[in-house]
Amino acid sequence: MNTTDIAVVGCGPVGALLAGELRLAGVDAVVLERSPGPNVHSRAFRLQTATLELLDARGLLEDFLATAVRIPKTHFAGIRPPLLDLDRLDSEHPFTLGIPQSLTEAHLERWARGLGAQVRRGHEVLGVEQDGGGVRLDVEGPGGRYRLDAAYVVGCDGGRSTVRKLSGIGFPGREGTVSALLGDVTLDDPDAFPSGIPGTLRTATGLVMAVAMPGTGVRVFTCEFDRPVPPRDRPVTLDELRAAVRRVVGADVGMREPTWMARFTDASRIVAAYRQGRVFLAGDAAHVHFPIGAQGLNLGLQDAVNLGWKLAGRVRGWAPDTLLDTYDPERRPVAERVVRETRAQVALMNPDERIDPLRELFRELLAIGDVNLHLSRLLTGLDARYPTDVDAGAHPLVGRRAPALRLAGGVRVAQLLRRGRPVLLNLEPAAFTLPAAVLPHVDVVTGREEGAGTAAALLIRPDGAVAWVAGPDEDPQEAGKRLRGTLATYFAGAG
Ligand SMILES: Cc1cc2nc3c(=O)[nH]c(=O)nc-3n(C[C@H](O)[C@H](O)[C@H](O)COP(=O)(O)OP(=O)(O)OC[C@H]3O[C@@H](n4cnc5c(N)ncnc54)[C@H](O)[C@@H]3O)c2cc1C
The missing domain is CATH 3.50.50.60 (FAD/NAD(P)-binding domain)
Structure with missing residues (x-):
C-alpha cells in the first residue's frame, strides 16, 4: 500500500x-x-x-x-x-x-x-x-x-x-572546532593505557578516554582542540586514531583490529x-x-x-x-x-x-x-518545562513532567499513561468533568492520593507533561473555567 x-x-x-x-x-x-x-x-x-x-x-x-x-x-x-x-x-x-x-x-x-x-x-x-x-x-x-x-x-x-x-x-549554528575520533579496538596492553580503563586523561594538547566494550575490546576516544576539523564523512583509519592518541599522550599506544571507527565534532x-x-x-x-x-x-x-x-x-x-x-x-x-x-x-x-x-x-x-x-x-532532562503562556498564572507544575504521585492501592502516574492518551486525574474529593466532545479522547481517573495533597486534579498529556492543575485549595469553579480554556488548546470543538 x-x-x-x-x-x-x-x-x-x-x-x-x-x-x-x-x-x-x-x-x-x-x-x-x-x-x-x-x-x-x-x-x-x-x-x-x-x-x-x-x-x-x-x-x-x-x-x-x-x-x-x-x-x-x-x-x-x-x-x-x-x-x-x-x-x-x-x-x-x-x-x-x-x-x-x-x-x-x-x-x-x-x-x-x-x-x-x-x-x-x-x-x-x-x-x-x-x-x-x-x-x-x-x-x-x-x-x-x-x-x-x-x-x-x-x-x-x-x-x-x-x-x-x-x-x-x-x-x-556553529561549525565544529573540536576534532574527535572514536575507535573500537583491541589494545596491545590494556593495563598500560594512559587514561586507565575506564578513564579520561586531559593533557596540554587534548583528551584521551577509554571504556571497555562488552565483546568488542575497548572504545578509545580522542578530542583535539587545535587542529583543522576534517569533513565528517572522511573515513577514519587506524593510523589516524593512533596518531591522535600519540599527539595527546606523547607516546605510541599499540592498537589493532578496529571493528568500528568514526569521527565527530562539536558543531552545534x-x-x-x-x-x-x-x-x-x-x-x-x-x-x-x-x-x-x-x-x-x-x-x-x-x-x-x-x-x-x-x-x-x-x-x-x-x-x-x-x-x-x-x-x-x-x-x-x-x-x-x-x-x-x-x-x-x-x-x-x-x-x-x-x-x-x-x-x-x-x-x-x-x-x-x-x-x-x-x-x-x-x-538528565528533568528540568525541562514547556511554555505555559496558554494559561498565564498557571500552577508551577503546568508544563513540567507529571509528579510521581501514587494513588491508594499503589497505582503510579506512569501506569495511567500506558495507553498513550491524555489523563484527567481527579484526586478525591475532586470531581472535574469534561465536555462531551472531549470525553472520548481522555481517560478520566479518580483516586485518592497517598501522602500529602499535591493537587486537587491534573490534566496530563500523553507525553507526561502537565497541561492543567487544580490547586489543592483552589476554588473548583475557577479551576474548572481554566480547564475549559486549556482544553481548547488541545481539542477541536472544546471551546
Ligand atoms: C560518540 C557519540 C556518542 C554518543 N553518545 C550518546 C549517548 O550516550 N546518549 C545520547 O543520548 N546520545 C548520544 N549520542 C548521540 C546519538 O547517537 C544521536 O543523537 C542519535 O543517534 C540520534 O538518533 P536519530 O534517530 O535522531 O538519528 P540516527 O540515529 O542518525 O538515525 C537516523 C536514521 O535515518 C536513516 N536515514 C538517513 N537518511 C535516510 C533517507 N534519506 N531515507 C531513509 N532513511 C534514512 C539512517 O540510516 C538512520 O538509521 C552520541 C553520539 C556520538 C557521535
Missing part, C-alpha cells in the same frame, strides 16, 4: 519510538529506513532519567532494565571528583542506564512493529514534496522507485537529514523550523551538538513523544491544526538549553591552561549539593 497517515523517515531510535507512539494512538505509520539491516554499531551508551520515565509510561522500562546497567553517578565536563549524584534526583528512576544504542533501537523497533508499524528497510527517501493536501515521497526500495503519499512526514533521518535539506529548512546546530507545513523534523535531524553528557538520543526521544500524539490527534480529527504549531516552541528551548550546556562542557574540557582555574572553580561548585542537583537535573 502506498498511502499512509504518517511517513517516518529513518528508523534510528527517534523514528522507531515515533512510529510506536503513532500506532499506540491508532494511526498508520510507515517507516522508511535506507539501511537494509539493524544498526550494529552504537554511538550512544546512556539513557537519561527523563527517558526512563518515558519508557515507564509506555510499559517498556522493565525490558530495558533487564538488558542494561544502572549508573547512579556521572561526570560534568570530565571533572571528577566530585561526580554528579543522580540518586538525589526527584524521580522514581534516579540513575542513568548504560545500554548500547543498537539495543535501544532493537527494543523500540520491536515495540513499534508489535503495535503494527510498517518498517521498510532498504528504502531510501530521495524526494519530498508537499501541498495543502498531503506529502509525496519519492522512495528507492529494493524493488525499484515508487511514490508514497502521506498526510504528514517526519524526518527522523539524522544530522545530515535528507528531509530537512529537500524541504529547504535551514540548519543554522538547531533547525530553523521544526515544522514546515506538513513536514516535521525530530532528533538529530533537528539538532546536533557535541556528545558530552550523553544527551542527543535522549533529546530526540523526547521530541518523538512530544510530537506523536499531536500528529495522531490531528489525523484522527480531534486536535486543532494549531496544536501542531506547539511542537517547535515546546521543543526548541529544550534543545537550546542542551546545546548551551554541552558547549559549556566543551569549553571546560579545553586543555588550554587558561581554562584550568575555571575547572578548579567548577570542582568546588560541584561539591555544593544544590549546584550538583541543578546540573544533574539539567543533564
Whole structure:
C-alpha cells in the first residue's frame, strides 16, 4: 500500500519510538529506513532519567532494565571528583542506564512493529514534496522507485537529514572546532593505557578516554582542540586514531583490529523550523551538538513523544491544526538549553591552561549539593518545562513532567499513561468533568492520593507533561473555567 497517515523517515531510535507512539494512538505509520539491516554499531551508551520515565509510561522500562546497567553517578565536563549524584534526583528512576544504542533501537523497533508499524528497510527517501493536501515521497526500495503519499512526514533521518535539506529548512549554528575520533579496538596492553580503563586523561594538547566494550575490546576516544576539523564523512583509519592518541599522550599506544571507527565534532546546530507545513523534523535531524553528557538520543526521544500524539490527534480529527504549531516552541528551548550546556562542557574540557582555574572553580561548585542537583537535573532532562503562556498564572507544575504521585492501592502516574492518551486525574474529593466532545479522547481517573495533597486534579498529556492543575485549595469553579480554556488548546470543538 502506498498511502499512509504518517511517513517516518529513518528508523534510528527517534523514528522507531515515533512510529510506536503513532500506532499506540491508532494511526498508520510507515517507516522508511535506507539501511537494509539493524544498526550494529552504537554511538550512544546512556539513557537519561527523563527517558526512563518515558519508557515507564509506555510499559517498556522493565525490558530495558533487564538488558542494561544502572549508573547512579556521572561526570560534568570530565571533572571528577566530585561526580554528579543522580540518586538525589526527584524521580522514581534516579540513575542513568548504560545500554548500547543498537539495543535501544532493537527494543523500540520491536515495540513499534508489535503495535503494527510498517518498517521498510532498504528504502531510501530521495524526494519530498508537499501541498495543502498531503506529502509525496519519492522512495528507492529494493524493488525499484515508487511514490508514497502521506498526510504528514517526519524526518527522523539524522544530522545530515535528507528531509530537512529537500524541504529547504535551514540548519543554522556553529561549525565544529573540536576534532574527535572514536575507535573500537583491541589494545596491545590494556593495563598500560594512559587514561586507565575506564578513564579520561586531559593533557596540554587534548583528551584521551577509554571504556571497555562488552565483546568488542575497548572504545578509545580522542578530542583535539587545535587542529583543522576534517569533513565528517572522511573515513577514519587506524593510523589516524593512533596518531591522535600519540599527539595527546606523547607516546605510541599499540592498537589493532578496529571493528568500528568514526569521527565527530562539536558543531552545534538547531533547525530553523521544526515544522514546515506538513513536514516535521525530530532528533538529530533537528539538532546536533557535541556528545558530552550523553544527551542527543535522549533529546530526540523526547521530541518523538512530544510530537506523536499531536500528529495522531490531528489525523484522527480531534486536535486543532494549531496544536501542531506547539511542537517547535515546546521543543526548541529544550534543545537550546542542551546545546548551551554541552558547549559549556566543551569549553571546560579545553586543555588550554587558561581554562584550568575555571575547572578548579567548577570542582568546588560541584561539591555544593544544590549546584550538583541543578546540573544533574539539567543533564538528565528533568528540568525541562514547556511554555505555559496558554494559561498565564498557571500552577508551577503546568508544563513540567507529571509528579510521581501514587494513588491508594499503589497505582503510579506512569501506569495511567500506558495507553498513550491524555489523563484527567481527579484526586478525591475532586470531581472535574469534561465536555462531551472531549470525553472520548481522555481517560478520566479518580483516586485518592497517598501522602500529602499535591493537587486537587491534573490534566496530563500523553507525553507526561502537565497541561492543567487544580490547586489543592483552589476554588473548583475557577479551576474548572481554566480547564475549559486549556482544553481548547488541545481539542477541536472544546471551546
Ligand atoms: C560518540 C557519540 C556518542 C554518543 N553518545 C550518546 C549517548 O550516550 N546518549 C545520547 O543520548 N546520545 C548520544 N549520542 C548521540 C546519538 O547517537 C544521536 O543523537 C542519535 O543517534 C540520534 O538518533 P536519530 O534517530 O535522531 O538519528 P540516527 O540515529 O542518525 O538515525 C537516523 C536514521 O535515518 C536513516 N536515514 C538517513 N537518511 C535516510 C533517507 N534519506 N531515507 C531513509 N532513511 C534514512 C539512517 O540510516 C538512520 O538509521 C552520541 C553520539 C556520538 C557521535
